[in-house]
Amino acid sequence: MAVDYRLYLVTDSTPAIIGERRLKDVVKAAVEGGVTVVQYRDKNRDTADMIETAKDLLKICQSHNVPLIINDRVDVALAANAQGVHLGQTDMSPVIARRILGESAIIGVTVSSLSQAVIAVEEGADYLGVGTVYATPTKIDTSSIIGITGLKKILAGIPKRGRHQEEIPSIAIGGINAGNIRCVILKSQVADTTLHGVAVVSAIVSAADAKSSAQQLSRLVYESQYLANERPDAITEVQGLVGQIDGIIKDLGNRQPLCHNMTNLVVQNFAANVALAIGSSPIMANNADEASELAALGGALVINMGSVTPEAVSNYVKATQAYNACGQPVLLDPVGAGATGLRRGAVQTLLASCYFEVIKGNENEIRVLLGDVTTQQRGVDSGASTSSDIEKASLAKKLAKQERNVVVLTGKTDYISDGTRTYAVKNGNEFLSRVTGTGCVLGTTLAACVAVHREDRLLATLSGMLMFEIASERAGRREDVKGPGTFVPAFIDELYIIAEQAQQSDAGWIASAKVEAVNI
Secondary structure, three states: OOOOOOOEOOOOOOOHHEEEEEEEHHHHHHHOOOOOOOEOOOOOOOHHHHHHHHHHHHHHHHHOOEEEEOOHHHHHHHHHHHOEEEEEOOOOOOOHHHHHHOOOOOOEEEEEEEHHHHHHOOOOEEEEEEEOOOOOOOOOOOOOHHHHHHHHHHHHHHHOOOOOOOOOOEEEEEOOOOHHHHHHHOOOOEEOEEEOEEEEEEEHHHOOOOHHHHHHHHHHHHHHHHOOOOOOOOOOOHHHHHHHHHHHHHHHHHHHHHEEEEEOOHHHHHHHHHHHHOOOOEEOOOOOOHOOOOOOOOOEHHHHHHHOOOOHHHHHHHHHHHHHHHHOOEEEEEOOOOOOHHHHHHHHHHHHOOOEEEEEEEEEHHHOOOOOOOOEEOOEEEEOOOOOOHHHHHHHHHHHHHHHEEEEEEEEOOOEEEEOEEEEEOOHHHHHOOOOOOEEHHHHHHHHHHHHOOOOOHHHHHHHHHHHHHHHHHHHOOOOOOHHHHHHHHHHHHHHHHHHHHHOOOHHHHOOOOOOOOOO
């Protein structure tokens, strides 16, 4: 039996989780919303009650062609004629369960280490539940919490072939919800090995509307798995990419996406004015309690670590997960990531809990995100670099591969990579480095472009970079610009002029683009 493991529901009948709702009503709504597998789990009922409940759930599942799996209880699975059983490390072995239930039964095993995964496959498991990924109120034993790092390690070592000489499906389990699905699926990917699905409990069982919740989760899993796959049709030639950019800038002006900035006080006014100039609609809101409503408006979020406090980091995580839950892009600007221990810790927390479609940073910031503990920044500046151009491009590519996103490494020459395609952008003006916050407002520009062009995140990011850098060149050449003080208003004017030219389908400005492919 071919099983779709994308959205795997584990039930919980405890009042604290399900409330006053009936389990069969929740399961019915969940499968109608897109749940592809149901596991009936109940540690408190007696055997007779469990069998009757399992039979009721089986009818619901069969009407939607969804398999019903029983947690732990092989006897209940056999009596209810369920499709299979899910076993923990202290339960019956898969070999014995197979003898009882038969060759056609679906048998899953929970694993929290590579050695457990290897044994489970050898003993004939049909799929693996890998976790616990995050702490959860339904899991009393926290010793098995493995995080994204542990999940990735197990996926990398799982034997490629099981008892039918087929790939062993793996699903992430433990603390999975709408806010972290993208992070879990994309950042656990190893080479060509991607999670087949995720298991959820409270995200559906506790939801006021189980069907809507299941629909949202199903969409997020599908989108995440799509993003995890390389696109053979992606444009790679520089000319082809640049030829698309004016249309994206025109779309930016037409759609005027919301650009939600959680940024430092130094640049809020500058960022808002730049957003307005390029055709975006800015809001400066550092309270994460607003994020869910703002994310629903379809824009993008910028997380700028210019002013870091423990409360700010908590807000960053909450807001990012709200945008992740809506499938909207988030850009991380890890300002001064290597300057202090607090900032290093903040970066680790954000990367472990959230998914960022774009990360923009200078060379030292990118090194810190790659785990370089020796990098020490002096404040927010990158400092002098001794790296070659190829080394810088390689840093951007390596982080993009690690995070499964787009990375921009800024400097005299900027590098942009999605882990497969890597380009150097040689536009810009020296005054950008003489004005506080230009890097921060570049983040605003990039996020706005990614919000309107979801088909190719690298192309969208490149569009924002070129608009920003070419505007700076045009401003720097103006006779009224005498230094940094006169540069800023001229720069905002030139951003506005480019946006207006794009609205008139005048693509002459893009002829100044200096983009080169980097083969590494």
